[in-house]
Amino acid sequence: ARQRPVTAMPLNAQLQQQLAQLQQDHADLQAEVRLGMSNMHVRVLNAQLNMAQQIQWLRNDQGQLPQQPQMTSPEVHAAPLAVINPLLLHYGLPTNGDAQLKRQRYAYCSLQPWS
Secondary structure (H helix, E strand, O other): OOOOOOOOOOHHHHHHHHHHHHHHHHHHHHHHHHHHHHHHHHHHHHHOOOOOOEOOOOOOOOOOOOOOOOOEHHHHHHOOHHHHHHHHHHOOOOOOOOHHHHHHHHHHHHHOOOO
């Protein structure tokens, strides 16, 4: 005769817990895909801008837009660190390096459709 393994909770409760976790994982994945698709669309638009048009902000991992006003690409490249550092922090990007590196880091992440 085969014995059932001893578990801390009944099998039904374990299955319900696993199902709840799978549903949460699915919801999280859906949100991540929606955010990625939204940002991909914005990156494609940003890559096609002329120098006089304002860059559209991307959403960060929490789905939030930065509080800074929108800027043109030349404005981003000329922006002081007081403007660039909060943007880098908003997107979880490193803030180390000189001003030019920081500007390039932000511009690359916001303008390239494949980022």
